[in-house]
Amino acid sequence: MQLRCGRYRVDLVTPVVMGVLNVTPDSFADGGRHTTRAAALAQAERMAEEGAAIIDVGGESTRPGARPVAADEELRRVLPVVEDLVARLAVPVSVDTRHAAVMSAALGAGASMINDIAALREPGALAAVAASDAAVCLMHMRGEPHGMQDAPVYADVAAEVLGFLRARVAACRAAGIDAGRLVVDPGFGFGKTLAHNLELLRRLPELAADGVPVLAGLSRKSMVGQLTGRGVGERLPGSLALAVLAVLGGARIVRAHDVGPTVDAVKVAAAFAGERNGTA
Ligand code: 8Y4
Numbered sequence: 001m002q003l004r005c006g007r008y009r010v011d012l013v014t015p016v017v018m019g020v021l022n023v024t025p026d027s028f029a030d031g032g033r034h035t036t037r038a039a040a041l042a043q044a045e046r047m048a049e050e051g052a053a054i055i056d057v058g059g060e061s062t063r064p065g066a067r068p069v070a071a072d073e074e075l076r077r078v079l080p081v082v083e084d085l086v087a088r089l090a091v092p093v094s095v096d097t098r099h100a101a102v103m104s105a106a107l108g109a110g111a112s113m114i115n116d117i118a119a120l121r122e123p124g125a126l127a128a129v130a131a132s133d134a135a136v137c138l139m140h141m142r143g144e145p146h147g148m149q150d151a152p153v154y155a156d157v158a159a160e161v162l163g164f165l166r167a168r169v170a171a172c173r174a175a176g177i178d179a180g181r182l183v184v185d186p187g188f189g190f191g192k193t194l195a196h197n198l199e200l201l202r203r204l205p206e207l208a209a210d211g212v213p214v215l216a217g218l219s220r221k222s223m224v225g226q227l228t229g230r231g232v233g234e235r236l237p238g239s240l241a242l243a244v245l246a247v248l249g250g251a252r253i254v255r256a257h258d259v260g261p262t263v264d265a266v267k268v269a270a271a272f273a274g275e276r277n278g279t280a
Helices: 037-049 071-088 100-108 125-130 157-174 194-202 204-208 222-228 236-248 259-277
Strands: 002-005 008-011 016-022 054-058 093-096 113-116 135-139 182-185 215-217 253-256
Touching: 002 135, 016 037, 016 259, 037 054, 037 071, 054 071, 054 113, 071 093, 071 100, 093 100, 100 113, 100 125, 113 125, 125 157, 135 157, 135 215, 157 182, 157 194, 157 204, 182 215, 194 204, 194 222, 194 236, 215 236, 222 236, 236 253, 236 259, 253 259
Parallel strands: 016 054, 016 253, 054 093, 093 113, 113 135, 135 182, 215 253
Antiparallel strands: 002 008
């Protein structure tokens, strides 16, 4: 199992960690500390040293309740950082965006992956990725970030998420994006209650059984706060527990802020899962 990721091939036989690099001034996950170009590069270098297989750069605050950012503002934040990382790092650079204009500019600057919480549903997004050789992560989201936690209701959350992701995989294939470039993600916390998130985690093996590599993003999320009572700066132990459970459920990419500790947790879980998951 290998992900085609621009000029990189990411081996997913053993699960890997995607490090989160926020370049949003309002990002409460990192307190806006990495908003300058040099600080962003230093943080990315550290994540690569700690074993991140992919660095995910984001310029739009996508946490629940956040307001959308215009594509030009997002480009101003993200593009200089992408240029630096592509020039200086030996790991693929992913860009977290849903705007086609940002995708095209980032791919032109050498980004190897697009991480889209809207699963390429924005106008021009499918074509922008199809015109490249980059990987793409298709994530399920109910509603929009700014209204997302308004009491989501599902008849069967896992069935709905699976159906949605299968349809987006089909749309990508129809647009000419090869299966070897695709990743799917149930979108923990995006229009889901704690009960929905737990059910999706329990039923992750059903998603993994489709054969498209699964990415899980659980790091520091409100789910951890709900389960532990901890504030956002105290959620590492809970996040590591969820990373282990995701790998046991068949996740091949774990998106995390705390790369070093998550790499260790993923190694332990992958060794335990062994042949059962094929994650030797
Ligand atoms: C504290 C820290 C509280 C972070 C909330 C958050 C995912 C993602 C995000 C995910 C994929 C976040 C961009 C939300 N989550 N992309 N992006 N999967 N593929 N919230 O789960 O980290 S941002």
